[in-house]
Amino acid sequence: MRDRHSRGLSPGHGPRGHGANGEQHADRIAPCRTSSSTATPCDHPSYGTRYHSSSPTASSPGLDIIATAELGEDELYAQGLQGPAITLEVIVRACREVGIQAAAVPPHFPVEVADHLRANGIDLTVDRDLFDNRRRSKNETELGGIRRAQKACETALDAARDLLRRAQPNGAGLEVDGAPLTSERIKRVIEGVFADHDVEASEMIVSHGPQTAVGHDMGSGQIRPNEPIVFDLFPRDKQTGCYADMTRTYVVGEPSEEVKEWYGLVKDALDRSTAAVKPGANGRKLFELVCNIFQQAGYKTALNKEPGEVLEDGFIHSLGHGVGLEVHELPSMSRTGHDLVPGDVITIEPGLYRSGYGGLRLEDLVLVTKNGYEVITDYPYDLTP
Known part of the structure; x- marks a missing residue:
């Protein structure tokens, strides 16, 4: 994730999460486990990161890395789904895994991802000020x-x-x-x-x-x-x-x-x-x-x-x-x-x-x-x- 304040999930979606064949799919996703299941700030998925290790490891303080295989990736491939559809389903499963029921997202959050999350019962609220203001004081x-x-x-x-x-x-x-x-x-x-x-x-x-x-x-x-x-x-x-x-x-x-x-x-x-x-x-x-x-x-x-x-x-x-x-x-x-x-x-x-x-x-x-x-x-x- 590029925003140190982001607390949510980081699916490999966007330029940094594309495979060599253009497939929009992450080998690992990085949700943040929080103490609350609601009102979690969720970063823009285009800040997603790909990981290629054999076991889940934390790439940044405060992040838990979950291997996509743990979220049923193989099952989704076996169903014949394509990369983008697999990514969307894995994002939903990751949210459920860490107990996210609602999240604040920035105004440039991808519509496709937002639609899929909402269709699966996860409430998203656009909060420009939350994300803009959290970036201001640099560490x-x-x-x-x-x-x-x-x-x-x-x-x-x-x-x-x-x-x-x-x-x-x-x-x-x-x-x-x-x-x-x-x-x-x-x-x-x-x-x-x-x-x-x-x-x-x-x-x-x-x-x-x-x-x-x-x-x-x-x-x-x-x-x-x-x-x-x-x-x-x-x-x-x-x-x-x-x-x-x-x-x-x-x-x-x-x-x-x-x-x-x-x-x-x-x-x-x-x-x-x-x-x-x-x-x-x-x-x-x-x-x-x-x-x-x-x-x-x-x-x-x-x-x-x-x-x-x-x-x-x-x-x-x-x-x-x-x-x-x-x-x-x-x-x-x-x-x-x-x-x-x-x-x-x-x-x-x-x-x-x-x-x-x-x-x-x-x-x-x-x-x-x-x-x-x-x-x-x-x-x-x-x-x-």
Whole structure:
């Protein structure tokens, strides 16, 4: 299970529980034996884990591993059932084995599994707040994973900056060692560093020029001199399943006066909003602080735009979000916000943009401590690589 707080069962359903032939079936399932037969929090089955030992063993503190053979797996195969149907029946039998009659589930709990459990007399209640809030205060194991992923980000960015420093104009754009310097080429280098650090990333942003004005444009093509280049890296630590998230912006050549102005304002917004982080600080208030900085400089934000206006220029997104087992989780720092609590790991990521031209964003990872904050990110903010 990826959520340390989960108490329920962990069937092998989803990417981590597929066999080589795509069969959705677990060799073992991991229900948690509890003292109560009702109101058990039950984690998302896609967090399922497969086990291949010859006898049941506990893979994590507080979990009992039950071999699926003990739950009549052979009988189900003999009946001619296919893998998905076997998985569903084994889940029901596991719940009965540990006495689960009712469970709270997250909003993304699979409908097929929920329908089957309910049809077999197990009451499920969706409780978003229960699961979201239980994730917020990170323990030392999770913080260790976040720090490892963040260190991998910084090392990968070192390698990417080395390419930028070596880049030379070739007419069409930049090249390194006689080959075009593209977003794709830089991503391959970053992926190699991530692999060396035992982290993984299904996506990353290495965008440039007008692409940087679109918040989640992943970036593509050859990079040109004098244009902004946004690196937004958010890898996952394989050991803990926890993410990091950081952003830096660079220009190879001479940044425009507009980009220089953005840089000064964004860095000021980053510094001032980070300094305001502490337990009890409200995410909306932090967002408003940054919006006021940009509005005083003449830029649009979500707070001064017209109702219904699509915000394409100025500060076009939220200030930040929680990071942990997902790259976006509570708390939020936007037009809606949550009070920060010790153990929250959040991003602070102000930015300024102009549609069709480009943008600039800086992002740090920040831990909310008992008395204030700790900036987990340890990386310079230079506009020049």
